[in-house]
Amino acid sequence: MSKKQKKMLARILAGGALFLAAELAPVEGVARLLVFLVPYFVVGWDVLWRAVRNIAHGQVFDENFLMALATVGALALGQYDEASGVMLFYQVGELFQSYAVGRSRQSIAALMDIRPDSANLERDGEIEEVDPDDVAIGDVIVIRPGEKIPLDGQVLEGSSSIDTAALTGESMPRMVEPGGEVISGCVNLTGLLRVRVSREFGDSTVSRILDLVENSSEKKARTEAFITRFARWYTPIVVIAAAALAFIPPLFVGDFRGWITSALTFLVISCPCALVISIPLSFFGGIGGASRCGILVKGGNYLEALAKLDTVVFDKTGTLTRGTFEVVQVAPQPGVSQEDLLLTAALAEQYSNHPISQSLRRACGGELAAERARDVEEIAGRGVRAMVDGQEVLVGNARLLEDHGLRVPGCSEAGTLVYVARSGACLGYIRIADQLKPTAAEAIGRLKQLGVRRTVMLTGDSETAAKAAAAPLALDEIHAGLLPADKVQHVEDLLETKAPGGQLAFVGDGVNDAPVLSRADVGVAMGALGSDAAIEAADVVLMDDDPAKIALAVEIARRTLRIARQNIVFALGVKGIFLLLGVLRMATMWGAVFADVGVAIIAILNAMRALKVPRKDT
């Protein structure tokens, strides 16, 4: 509790005691007014003061003013204990509300506690502690064990294990060695590292993540936008209704006093605070809770979309599968040696970072004689063409060779086939297989359980490879042999056939699928730790590469929306009932003050549940 809140608590306790004393005091008339005025002023002087001050500032529909007007009105009508008690209740409510908001802010701050405070900059052999903002690209920093990694960079010296839990929710530490990348926001656990900084602080992973979570409240969910619009009109309308209630019915039926009392209860419930605080808090809580699990959601609107998923489209490689390929078979044509086939392929593919090329190089082992290959040209969705030892070499899928009028040998086994041709003759193929991620089947299963109607896999691989890879998964549709442009087309077709009101998510690794990510209702990129492209292009970012997190994200989104809806129904319902009771002259001020602050507190407490995500260890 803050100092301000403690002071308020003391005032409330004192006021409460004085109020009880006043209730018990055997006095009547003016004396009774005076004994109730004591607790009234003890608890409520600041409300009255603010009311006066804010009127001077032109804030008419201010809650302090409305509260002051309502209680002063009650005093004028001789309802001393009501006036005093309602003020007391109101302040208790405000205190609770401020405490709850403070707690939520703390939880959110704890979430944001990945911002590094300083960096140990190496300058002329000396180590100097500086603000991470003052470190430039190419500078060398030293990270001691136990310290937060302040900036992204490449390890020059030292090896260590790195705790990425704050970013990914993953408790297993990662190992880094010289040449490896370190990511800001992680914690260096065991060894001293010398790191060459690769990005300025403003562009670093940690800054981007913080920006993203903090700015997520700018993209409002429809529910949230509705509440904002509603709040703008609610107070003026209720206040005008109160004025009408006070003066119009008495003209016909008399009983001026009674109607004014009803009007005062209207004023007490005229603040839309319960809604204005609790709905954004629910969404922020949901987004915050998700980010704790390594799921970054860029706005309440995406949370809303995740809750209504109808179709989930997965990219295959790196999403459902590990994306690490291994050569499992080298099948040369008669008269060609295995070594020749493999080496030719590796030489042609040596400049590519595609996982398939990497596996070819790994399979060759040792250093490649780079100068043997020239004029390497990538052919999108097909492969590469290069000059190796002066001869034209084609390395790629069957389509590449067929485009060049070559016949290719078939293969019925699982995996990706890389065909190699030299000087217009097919040398054979190399079979490369990728493994499913251990959680892939669980991911699809859980999405089905959550009521996702269609799960689809898109891949550039051949039909057989795709079917074989997806066999253990209960996918509804598989589309294979796609070029990047085909993927967009397929997603568009799927968008047209999705259930009305349902949403489509595309899940990819964010590397080559930016157009698809932006075309889908919700673009989900995974394995984003260290990949800017993914963080930039997607609406939802999974920091690690566990596909089961998508189901978790849907669960979090649904829970958040449920909480937000509960709050809307509850707050509007209670206020509506009290307004109705007010018109029927059955509402008391006590009830009204509950309908105002009581509802706000309950709604805030409910909203806070959104922040707490049950952590499932997978």
Next chain:
Amino acid sequence: MRKVFKLTDLDCAHCAQKMEDAIAKLDGVEKVHVNFLAQKLTLVADDARFDEIARQAAEICHRVEPDCTLDI
């Protein structure tokens, strides 16, 4: 220019909305967002008149919620 300001003692969510609405109407303001939970105000405005606009924004915050101050 885009700048983020800290709002101290921002206790009323409804006021945050009022501030945002009022500042958005200022001449030269491209975008403004008050984040009640993070107690931050993000202002995107005309470079040439940025300081002047920020000062006006601070005034609005003070008028809407006198207990709350915008740290320029």
